[in-house]
Amino acid sequence: MAAVEIYDTTLRDGTQGEGISFSAEDKVKIALKLDKMGFHFVEGGWPGSNPKDMAFFRRIKSCRLGHARVAAFGCTRRPGVTAVEDANIQSVLAAGAPVATIFGKTWDFHVLHALGTTLDENLAMIKESLAFLKSRGLTVIYDAEHFFDGFKANPAYALATLKAAAAGGAATLVLCDTNGGNLPADIAAVIRRVRDEIPLPLGIHCHNDGELAVANTLAAVEAGATHVQGTVNGYGERCGNANLCSIIPNLTLKCGHETIPRQSLAGLTELSRYVSELANMHPSSHQPFVGTSAFAHKGGVHVSAILKDTRTYEHIDPALVGNRRRVLVSELSGLSNLMYKYQELNLNLGTSSEENRRLLEEIKELEHQGFQFEGAEGSFELLLHRAYNHYREPFKLENLRIIIEMRENSPVYSEAIIKLTVGDRVVHTAAEGNGPVNALDNALRKALEEFYPAIARMQLNDYKVRVLDEKDGTGAVVRVLIESGDGERSWGTVGVSPNIIEASWQALVDSIAYGLLKSGKETKPCQSGTA
Known part of the structure; x- marks a missing residue:
């Protein structure tokens, strides 16, 4: 040619x-x-x-x-x-x-x-x-x-x-x-x-x-x-x-x-995202070859087949263009989806078929409530760890109060007051923000940074709210999706509730917990409060 x-x-x-x-x-x-x-x-x-x-x-x-x-x-x-x-x-x-x-x-x-x-x-x-x-x-x-x-x-x-x-x-x-x-x-x-x-x-x-x-x-x-x-x-x-x-x-x-050059093809996905970043445009997930969804598999039948041979549902090896295979878990999933995720995450769970089916039903029920794990793989991985891997939560909420004060001709004042248990210590602190969710995020970080210095590298990159049942008006259930990063990787987490603060809290907690999990700090708070 x-x-x-x-x-x-x-x-x-x-x-x-x-x-x-x-x-x-x-x-x-x-x-x-x-x-x-x-x-x-x-x-x-x-x-x-x-x-x-x-x-x-x-x-x-x-x-x-x-x-x-x-x-x-x-x-x-x-x-x-x-x-x-x-x-x-x-x-x-x-x-x-x-x-x-x-x-x-x-x-x-x-x-x-x-x-x-x-x-x-x-x-x-x-x-x-x-x-x-x-x-x-x-x-x-x-x-x-x-x-x-x-x-x-x-x-x-x-x-x-x-x-x-x-x-x-x-x-x-x-x-x-x-x-x-x-x-x-x-x-x-x-x-x-x-x-x-x-x-x-x-x-x-x-x-x-x-x-x-x-x-x-x-x-x-x-x-x-x-x-x-x-x-x-x-x-x-x-x-x-x-x-x-x-x-x-x-x-x-x-x-x-x-x-x-043929070897340069493997840099195509990185090139696509690099140009998107400089253009300040969100990368199109559904873009062929280089999009994050280009080699994403959701249906249980599809996943069962690619576990046997990836050629069944992939037209090329994603690595040829620098992309990677992703298996999604949702209400359409089968046990094959879970098994693939166990392998992908290197989780030695030793679980029975009955336990797997129970977890799959739990995931489907959460999806029915409005959770969506396709864009929140951080929350999904935590779900697996919490179910099977003797996972220890990095902190426990004792009490949370948010104050919002509005005055005519003055900016809205937001403050979050939070009490957490970290290891064998109780931390009680407060922080302000330009809104209730920002105040909540600031208070949570303030309470945890002395125990988990890795949190200082984490940042919230994106925050989205989706109303799930518009007909219910202000009483509708909302889904909050958060994208976070630490300069090396990024991850998504999700929260769902009729209360936007509670949904935000769920997503924020998962965001920090997942970041600590990946940094290897999820069960090791610094008891002295120093790094």
């Missing part, structure tokens, strides 16, 4: 997605990560559009890249202006990148109504812009905007724009499904037609408005494209761009094409 160039445009096209923004430093970090993964091109941005992108190009010059070539993005010259006089063309040159990616109009409708020029002038704009940049020593990639729509409307003119780009010195012609509305068969047919007409390498750039960007990209490659553009996690304008986290493993593992 042919080698396929991977061209990442997360730093430019990806940032056009709603809610996505990177600092210049973020963009440098991502570029270095992509280079380390073996990506062939990293598009840094449009230097003529904003100072941040130009700052990226200045900073990336001082970085030594081992694989990727940096590309600066821009458009063809304006109508009636020479390339040397055009500010955007000059900004691409000033960026100092070795590659220039220039887009131009290929749909006659856009040329006449959006660009407001003649069809002949547009052809000249394409040819002259590319020729100018190539004459300055740059490798030039041509992005044929709206190509597939343009080809449907006027095939002869769409092809003429590509021939103008070829005459201008384009190294690769990238056909863009800019509106994201085409189907795989249409994409493939057009790629084959262009391949027969123009003897230059072809690329594909798809948007996801019909949720077909990945399928369209794969169809284009199978039809002859050897250059693929996309973004990490599919970030991009409107519904996003083609998702490289899905395209790369499909091309490599399913289609047999050479893309990034």
Whole structure:
């Protein structure tokens, strides 16, 4: 199979997605990560559009890249202006990148109504812009905007724009499904037609408005494209761009094409989450290949089968893309789910079949009450330890009181007063917070930190409340999900009650207890109160 160039445009096209923004430093970090993964091109941005992108190009010059070539993005010259006089063309040159990616109009409708020029002038704009940049020593990639729509409307003119780009010195012609509305068969047919007409390498750039960007990209490659553009996690304008986290493993593992180095595939999941973190976006758990749910199994029949052979319900080994298998426990679970979790957690429980069935029924009853362990594996693991593993709770609640005071024109005052037994000592303390749950969290930590110094490293990363029975109004049962972390790992815990404070307490207690369990401190309080 042919080698396929991977061209990442997360730093430019990806940032056009709603809610996505990177600092210049973020963009440098991502570029270095992509280079380390073996990506062939990293598009840094449009230097003529904003100072941040130009700052990226200045900073990336001082970085030594081992694989990727940096590309600066821009458009063809304006109508009636020479390339040397055009500010955007000059900004691409000033960026100092070795590659220039220039887009131009290929749909006659856009040329006449959006660009407001003649069809002949547009052809000249394409040819002259590319020729100018190539004459300055740059490798030039041509992005044929709206190509597939343009080809449907006027095939002869769409092809003429590509021939103008070829005459201008384009190294690769990238056909863009800019509106994201085409189907795989249409994409493939057009790629084959262009391949027969123009003897230059072809690329594909798809948007996801019909949720077909990945399928369209794969169809284009199978039809002859050897250059693929996309973004990490599919970030991009409107519904996003083609998702490289899905395209790369499909091309490599399913289609047999050479893309990034095979050993780099194992870093794909980490790359996805790294970019999500810098974008300040919660990772999509259901994203294929790299999402936390991509290899998660819930139904008892499924789990029973994967215990025999994982190929029964997994299309690849998750380790190939750096992901891992997860078995969920819920009301749909069977004994196989529990047995898998015992093995996964290395719990030598020595339990009978009857005890297992009793625990499974308890889990199903808790789920019926509103508990959900899929996003709260910390609470679930504690449930197993409490049932079978001679687990000792790190503390015991004796008394808890929360005071909320409201005064006109004053901030709401919240205070939690708590009494706990830790080992053979009783601790009585209080703490304030900007709300009752925050005060509760502060008081709990204040009471325990002298016994369990590891708590100082734990932090609450996320707090969610879900009303389970909206029809019951303010008396409804609520589910509280908490995500916590200690800088090395993160975990989720859950609480359910008609009282939001009690539900929060349950989730907070599990959060701290699980963190101590994983740090090996759950049964060893410092009796002297020192570390």
